[in-house]
Amino acid sequence: MxxxxxxxxxxxxxxxxxxxxxxxxxxxxxxxxxxxxxxxxxxxxxxxxxxxxxxxxxxxxxxxxxxxxxxxxxxxxxxxxxxxxxxxxxxxxxxxxxxxxxxxxxxxxxxxxxxxxxxxxxxxEKKIVLKRPQEPKPPYPYLVEDVTFRNNKDNIKFAGTLTLPKGNGPFRTAILITGSGPQNRDEELLGHKPFWIIADYLTRNGVAVLRYDDRGTGKSEGDFPKATSLDFAVDAMAAVEYLKTRKEIDVNKIGLIGHSEGGLIAPIVATKNNSVAYIVLLAGTGLPGSEIITLQSELISRANGETEENIKLGKDFNIKVFNEINSSTDDVDLKEKLDKMFNDFYDGLSEKEQKKLGSKETFTAKEINLLSPWFRYFLKYDPRPTLEKVKCPVLAINGSKDLQVPSKENLREIENALKKGGNKNYQIIELSELNHLFQTAVTGLPMEYSKITETFSHTALKTIIDWIKSEVK
CATH class of the missing domain: 2.40.128 (Lipocalin)
Structure with a gap:
């Protein structure tokens, strides 16, 4: 996020x-x-x-x-x-x-x-060259195939990459589900390609992997801006159905690995499709969206050295705005109310505080993002009732320095929901020193992401493969 x-x-x-x-x-x-x-x-x-x-x-x-x-x-x-x-x-x-x-x-x-x-x-005079030592280099010790599949419900064709271990199948398989925002099949951001690293590692260790471009992104069809998490869940279900047509895939061992918002989507798919054998939640959410964003903003502001007074000011404003959005039933009325709230908030700041936020136009322009279908759905969505319905094995891991989906609060709620639903086959792990992208971090701030040469911690990769091998035999 x-x-x-x-x-x-x-x-x-x-x-x-x-x-x-x-x-x-x-x-x-x-x-x-x-x-x-x-x-x-x-x-x-x-x-x-x-x-x-x-x-x-x-x-x-x-x-x-x-x-x-x-x-x-x-x-x-x-x-x-x-x-x-x-x-x-x-x-x-x-x-x-x-x-x-x-x-x-x-x-x-x-x-x-x-x-x-x-x-x-x-x-x-210097050329800026990003160091990404984990990126796989050919030749690969596995098969790589560009594939397409269709979401028949929304009539969208998806493009992706299927990596298959060499040898005799059928194979255990993982479908990778990206985090928020339009992402390609590698979940590429800030010069990093975490899904490529994950796919390479798992396939080298005997697990087939399907990763695909989000709808409206890369080579996939569709309209991303109009979609919500529920739409993305339908897309992931289409990926499951596609894999069931492949002779190389063990249809009883198809799992989902979702990062960030993908960790919210995976449980939705698991409760609607009995073919899902397991799910792995990478920095998945256990709290409602409004609480996630409020906590995220608070932690990032504090890590950036913001005063407690200003942190509270921002937190109170966020809560007020989110409550207005969640309770609104009239889009025109909501837009007018948000206009007033954003203008009043900016006008009430000191000149120094206004300068930190940028121009009034820049600040109030953020309002438009709050009115998107995706944001309004995410803000209201509480993942806990869905997690209570998940019956397949679950691995939930997060980094201790994740400031976007804070580990303790979200892992606690994920575990409580799974327990409440009677699921006894789960593992909850907090990995020390890792940030939201599962990089070894100093502060956990997003501004570190691009500067860190590591794309995805080997400790996290080993945690995932060890769990899959123990649970999906």
């Missing part, structure tokens, strides 16, 4: 290329690599502009190394005296800044829609 600013930035960094000429005096200092960091609150994203000169014209591309995005075309470069503007028109975004005296730094801001974020670009 990642910040709305970050999702917005991820969604809108896109294409098209136009060239712009610049005066002779500016050629040498502009050409080269310029890099900086966007502070998005809970996380940071590095931004790199690569400027070259070809046939008398300047050409620019942009990289977002932490997202694994390269060569994003820049639409236009404008230099007027000491002022610089780099435009990405289709993204409705631009960088506007001013050169320092020796032309080695441009201080300015990234503007995208109603969001304005400070950004300073520094000229550098």
């Amino acid at each position: 990642y910040s709305s600013k970050f999702k917005y930035f991820c969604t809108l960094l896109i294409l098209v290329l136009i060239f712009s000429t610049i005066t002779n005096a500016q050629r040498n200092f502009l050409r080269g690599t310029w890099s900086g960091k966007l502070n998005l609150g809970a996380t940071e994203l590095r931004v790199v502009f690569n400027i070259t000169r070809e046939k008398g014209k300047f050409k620019a591309t942009m990289d977002s190394p932490d997202q694994g995005a390269k060569d994003i075309p820049v639409d236009e470069i404008i230099i007027e005296g000491k002022n610089a503007t780099f435009k990405v028109n289709i993204a409705k975004a631009m960088f506007v800044g001013e050169f320092n005296d020796d032309n080695t730094q441009i201080t300015g801001k990234w503007i995208q829609g109603s969001n304005t974020i400070p950004l300073t670009l520094t000229k550098t």
Whole structure:
């Protein structure tokens, strides 16, 4: 569950290329690599502009190394005296800044829609290369197959990858279910591909794995923005039914591994489809969405050094907003009430506090995300009644430094719900020092995710495979 600013930035960094000429005096200092960091609150994203000169014209591309995005075309470069503007028109975004005296730094801001974020670009000779030592490299000791399957209920075709151990089947199998936000089959974010790491590890250890692009993402069809967790559960059920058609798969040993929101979806599928032999919840939720987000915001703010007074201020505001959303039955009336609540809250802050939040337009723009079908469903959804109905074996693991789905509170509620429902075949494990992505972390803050070279802890991987081998024989 990642910040709305970050999702917005991820969604809108896109294409098209136009060239712009610049005066002779500016050629040498502009050409080269310029890099900086966007502070998005809970996380940071590095931004790199690569400027070259070809046939008398300047050409620019942009990289977002932490997202694994390269060569994003820049639409236009404008230099007027000491002022610089780099435009990405289709993204409705631009960088506007001013050169320092020796032309080695441009201080300015990234503007995208109603969001304005400070950004300073520094000229550098170094290429930013992400170290991801766990990423598998061919040749693989297993079979890799691109596959498609269909959600017949919603008439959506999904694209994914099935990895099969070599040797005689049929095999135990795991279906990987991504966390919130549009994710590809590798659950790729911030330069990491955790689902690729998990699939590789499990398949090397005798478990077939199906991972797939979310609806409306990658090569899968469908409309992601209109979907809720219930829709994603139907998608996962379609994946189960597909595997039952494959001769290499043991139809009695198909399980689900869900990360974050995927850990909310897996129990829904398990209660609706008796073919699910087991589920693994990676940082799965045990609390209602409104409580998760409130607690998440509180913990991240505290880890960022925010004062207790401001933490309480934000917590009280969140609770007030969430209560309004959960009780509303009229969308127009809700929009009007949220408009007033956001404006009143911002106006009541000191100038210093307002500066930390950005412009009023930037702050109030967050409101639109709260009105999406997904958010409204997630906010109200309580996973505990569903967990009480789960009868198959369950492994629930979380990291002690997870600030997004805090381990103690959520693992406790998951265990209580399973006990209440009479499920005796479960294991609850808190893994020390791991964050929400199951990386070995220092603080657990999302801004660390991209900086950590580890993608997915070997301890967590071994915990998963050992449990599957013991429970699914």
